[in-house]
Amino acid sequence: MNPVADVKGKHILITGGGSGIGAASARLLSERGALVGVADLNLDNAQNVVEEIQSSGGKAYAVAVDVTSPEQVKGMFDSAFAQAAKIDVIINNAGIDHMPAPLTEVDDAMFMKNLQVNLAGVWYCMKNALTHMTATGGGHIINIASVAGLRSAPMISAYSASKHGVIGLTKSAAVEYARANIRINAVCPSFVDTPMVQGVLARMDERGRKGLIGANPMKRLGKPQEIANAIAWLCSDESSFMTGQAVVLDGGMLA
Numbered sequence: 001m002n003p004v005a006d007v008k009g010k011h012i013l014i015t016g017g018g019s020g021i022g023a024a025s026a027r028l029l030s031e032r033g034a035l036v037g038v039a040d041l042n043l044d045n046a047q048n049v050v051e052e053i054q055s056s057g058g059k060a061y062a063v064a065v066d067v068t069s070p071e072q073v074k075g076m077f078d079s080a081f082a083q084a085a086k087i088d089v090i091i092n093n094a095g096i097d098h099m100p101a102p103l104t105e106v107d108d109a110m111f112m113k114n115l116q117v118n119l120a121g122v123w124y125c126m127k128n129a130l131t132h133m134t135a136t137g138g139g140h141i142i143n144i145a146s147v148a149g150l151r152s153a154p155m156i157s158a159y160s161a162s163k164h165g166v167i168g169l170t171k172s173a174a175v176e177y178a179r180a181n182i183r184i185n186a187v188c189p190s191f192v193d194t195p196m197v198q199g200v201l202a203r204m205d206e207r208g209r210k211g212l213i214g215a216n217p218m219k220r221l222g223k224p225q226e227i228a229n230a231i232a233w234l235c236s237d238e239s240s241f242m243t244g245q246a247v248v249l250d251g252g253m254l255a
């Protein structure tokens with residue numbers, strides 16, 4: 001048995017698995033023997049991750065999904081069930097951000113979009129997962145939130161509101177479903193070096209870039225693999241007594 005965060009034989013579905021933290025998690029979990037469903041709005045990216053995994057001998061499949069659509073989320077679960085009868089873990093990772101700006105300058109459509117993708121998307125996936133896991137005897141839901149869901153996040157108010165919502169959903173549902181053998185936890189990174197953050201950095205001046213990269217005591221961005229390592233541990237049975245938590249990986253930002 002692999003002694004570290006053993007996920008061998010588990011079926012793990014990841015939304016937003018075509019890029020950044022989701023792709024790093026898909027690679028790591030498949031290396032450790034899980035069957036990984038890589039679901040993404042961008043099917044080409046999801047397929048690239050799957051091909052990479054398969055060419056290294058891992059097991060994975062790609063699914064197209066827009067998590068803001070309840071019908072497409074249902075379709076994603078149907079595709080996952082075509083691969084294996086049970087889903088052990090779902091990682092609700094698909095997300096978007098918005099350009100930093102004072103609240104009055106964030107337009108209403110961007111506020112709604114952040115809520116739709118980051119919060120309603122998690123809600124739809126949780127509803128399907130909870131129904132399925134209740135029927136199959138248990139499972140684990142891992143929601144990727146953010147430090148912006150735990151404390152003030154000036155200039156990214158819409159994103160922050162959506163991530164606070166994800167942590168609320170995580171905690172409430174964890175208590176509701178603990179007796180059904182379903183664990184629900186959140187992961188809260190600070191800035192991680194992914195296409196999402198590179199997109200923000202590219203639109204900032206030098207001072208802004210320095211401020212963002214140095215926003216934690218380690219004075220660096222997190223690496224996607226560092227978040228994936230924690231996700232892998234959560235996916236394993238080593239985390240079996242843990243539910244309703246928001247796990248922080250932030251280079252000391254909240255300390």
Ligand code: NAI
Nearest residue numbers: 016019020021041066067093094095146190191192194196
């Ligand atoms: P990313 O932009 O590299 O990847 C996000 C993925 O989600 C993309 O593949 C994108 O196509 C997919 N996606 C977006 N909208 C979707 C939709 N409607 N339906 C299905 N898929 C959709 O971003 P990153 O950085 O890997 O972020 C992953 C998660 O981690 C997000 O929830 C993000 O909010 C969260 N997070 C990221 C941090 C960072 O600094 N990168 C910090 C804290 C949290």
